[in-house]
Amino acid sequence: MAEDTTALRQPETTWxxxxxxxxxxxxxxxxxxxxVGRDPLRTDVVVLIGASLYARTRSALLDGxxxxxxxxAYVRHLLLNARDWISDCPPPPGMGRDExxxxLIEFERFEIARYAAQDVLEAHLRAAADPAVTVAGRAAAMRADQ
Structure with missing residues (x-):
């Protein structure tokens, strides 16, 4: 039997x-x-939130x-001025670089994705009722009802 190559792999890098x-x-x-779960919006939102999480983690001199x-809340704040820094955060090939x-080229698409990404983060902040909530703080909620 052929090996299933569609299985998710463990993250290795900060990205x-x-x-x-x-x-x-x-x-x-x-x-x-x-x-927000349908492409291409989903992919655009994931890339923007991912880049913001990456930037936040790296700015704190942390990784992985x-x-x-x-x-x-901090990641949401980064998205407010994302056009100013996002090009300094290039994803690796095959991991969002093309997206x-x-x-970066299509202003309207960027703004739609940025607005949707902010909505995603605001929804998590509202649900947690904690302005200091982290990704880890939302883990249980994200696992529920899957």
Missing amino acids: DYAMSAADSLTRWRARELPA PAVKDASL MNVL
């Missing part, structure tokens, strides 16, 4: 952890707001699994 967390955050929001400790390049 991997950030994208995985961003995907989980977005999938949770898509339960109530299905549009430390993505779980990123404050969602990021499209977002």
Whole structure:
């Protein structure tokens, strides 16, 4: 029998952890707001949240699994001025680079994705009722009802 290559792999890099967390955050929001779970918006939102999580983790001089400790309020704040820093946060090939390049070129698409990404994070902040909630603080909620 051939090996199943579609199985999810464990994150290895900070970018991997950030994208995985961003995907989980977005999938949770898509339960109530299905549009955010459909491509291409879903991919765009995951890339923007992932880049913001990555930037936050790296600015704190942390990496890898430390993505779980990123404050969602801080990440949401980063998104407010994302166009100013996002090009300094290039994803690796095959992990959102093409999508990021499209977002940087297509202003309207970028703004729609940024607005949706902020909504994802705001929904988590509202649900947690804790302005200091982190990715780890939302883990149980994201696992529930899967």
